[in-house]
Amino acid sequence: MTVLRHDLVVESTTWVTARALAKGAAAPLEPASVPLADALGGRLAAPLPALVAVPGVDVSAMDGYAVAGAGPWRVVGRVLAGGACYGEELRPGEAVEIATGAPAPPGALAVLPYEQAAVDGARVDGAVEPGRHLRRRGEDIAEGAVVLGAGAVVTPVALGLAAALGHDELLVRPRPRVAVLITGDEVVHEGLPAPGRVRDAIGPFLPGLVSWAGGRVASTDRLPDGPQALRAALAADGADVVAVCGASSKGPADHLRAVLGDLGADVIVDGVAVRPGHPQLLARLPGGSLVVGLPGNPFAALGAALTLLAPILRELAGIPVRTEASALAGAVRAHPRDTRLVPVRRSGRGAVPVGHDRPGSLWGAALADALAVVPPGWAGEQVELIELPPGG
Ligand SMILES: Nc1nc2c(c(=O)[nH]1)N[C@H]1C(S)=C(S)[C@@H](COP(=O)(O)OP(=O)(O)OC[C@H]3O[C@@H](n4cnc5c(N)ncnc54)[C@H](O)[C@@H]3O)O[C@H]1N2
Numbered sequence: 001m002t003v004l005r006h007d008l009v010v011e012s013t014t015w016v017t018a019r020a021l022a023k024g025a026a027a028p029l030e031p032a033s034v035p036l037a038d039a040l041g042g043r044l045a046a047p048l049p050a051l052v053a054v055p056g057v058d059v060s061a062m063d064g065y066a067v068a069g070a071g072p073w074r075v076v077g078r079v080l081a082g083g084a085c086y087g088e089e090l091r092p093g094e095a096v097e098i099a100t101g102a103p104a105p106p107g108a109l110a111v112l113p114y115e116q117a118a119v120d121g122a123r124v125d126g127a128v129e130p131g132r133h134l135r136r137r138g139e140d141i142a143e144g145a146v147v148l149g150a151g152a153v154v155t156p157v158a159l160g161l162a163a164a165l166g167h168d169e170l171l172v173r174p175r176p177r178v179a180v181l182i183t184g185d186e187v188v189h190e191g192l193p194a195p196g197r198v199r200d201a202i203g204p205f206l207p208g209l210v211s212w213a214g215g216r217v218a219s220t221d222r223l224p225d226g227p228q229a230l231r232a233a234l235a236a237d238g239a240d241v242v243a244v245c246g247a248s249s250k251g252p253a254d255h256l257r258a259v260l261g262d263l264g265a266d267v268i269v270d271g272v273a274v275r276p277g278h279p280q281l282l283a284r285l286p287g288g289s290l291v292v293g294l295p296g297n298p299f300a301a302l303g304a305a306l307t308l309l310a311p312i313l314r315e316l317a318g319i320p321v322r323t324e325a326s327a328l329a330g331a332v333r334a335h336p337r338d339t340r341l342v343p344v345r346r347s348g349r350g351a352v353p354v355g356h357d358r359p360g361s362l363w364g365a366a367l368a369d370a371l372a373v374v375p376p377g378w379a380g381e382q383v384e385l386i387e388l389p390p391g392g
């Protein structure tokens with residue numbers, strides 16, 4: 001079970017409990033009304049109603065002539081989209097020249113497109129069917145219709161739809177803001193790492209993973225080893241979640257636990273019985289931000305991000321979690337005490353382990369589309385799969 005002080009006897013939280021504690025530590029963020037452009041990627045906090053009908057009035061669907069009664073017709077006026085409406089009721093035998101989208105005059109039977117019209121001076125003739133090429137008010141969307149439900153993602157297309165329906169702002173659940181702190185004097189961010197240096201492999205995957213889980217990376221800072229910089233960064237932060245990469249273990253440069261203690265943080269998860277990723281942790285700062293400690297080994301960091309960070313972000317963003325189970329199509333050795341996270345590819349035969357799953361490398365996870373959750377002592381057939389963030 002959870003141990004609140006790392007300097008006492010540490011018994012790691014089980015993987016299942018850790019994930020539940022992460023979910024339980026967060027609550028959906030309060031919805032906010034934001035301008036359309038800022039709502040992109042958020043989730044609707046309320047159903048989206050049509051504030052206006054589409055079309056808003058009866059309009060022409062073609063460029064041509066709106067006609068009343070039987071032809072031939074006398075052309076008595078002209079209506080352009082955005083121009084003045086034809087003020088009177090169209091009488092049988094009358095026509096007005098009309099543009100696509102322009103309001104059809106009352107009494108119009110149909111629209112005769114230019115291509116089908118025989119024009120002779122102010123007279124026009126042709127074959128029409130009643131109602132043809134007229135779009136009636138509310139024919140596409142009735143006023144008041146609910147077009148998207150609460151929880152729908154605000155996609156670029158949803159923004160266009162909302163604008164068409166008269167909305168200037170949308171009530172959305174904000175995307176939780178994540179501050180990323182990358183620690184480690186040996187970590188470099190470009191080029192070939194010199195001997196003793198290592199390229200940052202966690203910072204590059206976090207923005208995509210965070211946004212897939214419903215959040216957004218609001219800032220990324222690189223910190224030298226040492227407690228001061230970490231303490232200052234954690235104390236200053238106003239993000240919903242801070243993801244600290246590295247410094248989670250027990251080495252001379254691993255200050256995260258001590259700094260959290262100095263800051264008066266409430267530790268919620270201190271180590272998880274999982275491989276890889278056991279030094280991961282979760283704490284709450286006195287100001288309310290959650291801190292997720294991701295171990296420095298990149299595959300361990302990925303496992304921890306999926307165990308603690310993703311459930312927190314989904315909860316904050318109000319996104320329901322989908323669960324998936326599968327048979328394992330390949331040999332996997334369970335650990336006697338720890339849950340194992342095993343990179344797999346889904347197939348018709350079940351989830352196939354892809355190998356290359358050492359904690360220090362993302363190779364296996366990059367070949368995989370999910371991680372199989374293999375409980376301690378597991379000897380069954382079905383396992384839970386946690387999806388890996390897809391590309392795009
Ligand atoms: N005495 C103990 N030592 C260690 C334990 C333990 O329980 N007792 N646990 C091991 C495990 S498991 C892991 S995982 C690591 C976690 O270490 P930290 O979170 O403290 O991270 P560092 O020590 O800074 O780095 C570990 C490893 O990862 C490399 N690293 C760090 N940051 C990055 C990055 N952004 N991108 C790529 N690689 C990174 C770093 O160079 C080290 O090789 O602790 C074990 N030790």
Ligand code: MOO
Nearest residue numbers: 276277278300359
């Ligand atoms: O979390 Mo460490 O393996 O578990 O690299």
